[in-house]
Amino acid sequence: MATRYLYIDDDALDTLESFASRVKGTQDDFDIGVMRPSDFGHDVTRLFQILSEYDGIILDWRLDMIPDESGKYFSLRAGSLAQEIRTRQTEGVKEIPIVLWSTDPKLTRSYYGDTTSQDLFDRRHDKQEVIDNSQRVREELISLSEGYRKISASIDPDQGLLKTVFNLTDENLEAIPTSLDAHLFSNCRQAAHVYARLILERLISVPGPLISEELLAARLGIDKERSSAWTNLLELLSGETKYTGPFSDGWPRWWAFLVERKWWRSRSPKLPRLNTLAASDRVSKLREITGLENLIAAQPIKDFYSDRYRTICEFYRRPLDPIDGVIIDEKEPMPWQERRYLSIDAALTRRGVGQNIRPHPTETDRLDEIKQSRTQDAEV
């Protein structure tokens, strides 16, 4: 059955339909219905009746800017409407994802300054992104709905979210750190959207127990772009280590603990931890273990950088040893999350500033010392 979203915007109907058809594409597994607030009579109760037929809702941020044919403006903005939807969901209305589609200027004044509004939305897409990257947007929307279904089906009225939501065997449940376990599976039932936010924002979107394909390649010491056998290697280890819980189809991830313990170190008890080995040694062992010859070791960003990678540079998106990086300035991580890094040279040349990737303030003195040293040496 197709996943169906309802897109609500106060703009002209043909504009809404152009966005919808762009994202729908030619797929049969996905559909977007469009409505202006006047189509449900500006009546929120009627909207909820209509919404029961859908698997997700997309809102423009400013629903109150363009009047309908009678000159009437909708009285709510997306934040208020999303809050009402969430409140009704905690009272038993079917839980579905809420996605924000908007343009940056509209968001700048009121959305960015209000983190409580940001918490209401599962995802935000810039309208230009919806046009330029429509396939990805569609994948995310489908994944969000499917994730909500999985989570809702895994909530027990008395025990809250059940660990079966992650599809891990009993033995592999140790991949979930104690701190995350306490946070997610607290025997206190919460709404599906609360769990959804925890899983998507605090588990999938930040490195920790789950790692992206990029980070996986870095941990294995592999240049995945140049390794023609990379896909083969992924297939080999994914059976034991791939994340198959909520949102896994839209955001492919791997369990870091299972990659290291169940896959890598189970090949031989003498194998040391991955990040104690140089990338070339990791790749050499991988070739031996898997028989895949076309795996190439990743080269460091600078020739004087270490190749004992554990992370990636958030600007260059290339493998990085933390000793050659600075921690980026972001919200303090939860106990199960990992720090993210910028390479020292990216930091010194202020790369990433445009993407709001900046060194942590505590790294400033260190960067100044390195910069001064290189300047002095150049002067000599």
Next chain:
Amino acid sequence: MPKCNPKKFRSELANELRVLAEVMAREKLCLDTKPLREAEEECRDGSGEEWGYELNRLIFRLTDVKNPIPTNVVNVSLELSVKVSGVCLDDDHTGDPFNELEFNIVINGQHNNGGRVKKVMCSSHLDRDLPLSPGGVPRFMHPFYHFQHGGYNTWNTGYSYGAALILETPRIAHPPMDAILGVDFVLTNHFPTKILGFREDDDYSRILTSAQKRIWRPYVQSLASAWGAAPTVCDWPYIKLWPQLMP
């Protein structure tokens, strides 16, 4: 045979590692405490009568490096790695607290040399001797737990060490260390005293005292027995710890 509750022992030890991670983050001595968190999880997940964990490359940034060679070295970072295991023992045990210990300190830096940046590195490790075969004799007389310069982190790098000569000897007697004692060793050797006031805070002093009692007391008691000042029963012959001592 241990009388203590192994699960409780592991849980308490894991909690100590968690507290250590929190203190390191709070005092901004170590911003990335993930290795400690992973060690905590591993310790907590143990089974049977034993405990164990691996602290994998906990990184400290060193900013107060005195008299380095080469002189203009920057971006100095120290990595501490500890792999340790033992039997869950009572508080009053008098034997070796560990079955296994790999303890490595690697210090990396960058040296600007005529416009080119080069990596420089030194390393040392605390060794626990492997058991000899029956009747076997060690090649060199060295203490059971000993610090020495170099090691595989030095041998396998291919770095050029200029005029420096790096040997495995001397092997200097040192009490055993786990991750907690290792972190304190790093802090007290590489950070200025003026920023170490937190060592007197309740949380840190509690876990350090616990580790010293658990690991150093039997070591010191064994050594003290060389001069008769020891408990009646001491499971750890001092001659093994410090073979240079005359019986």
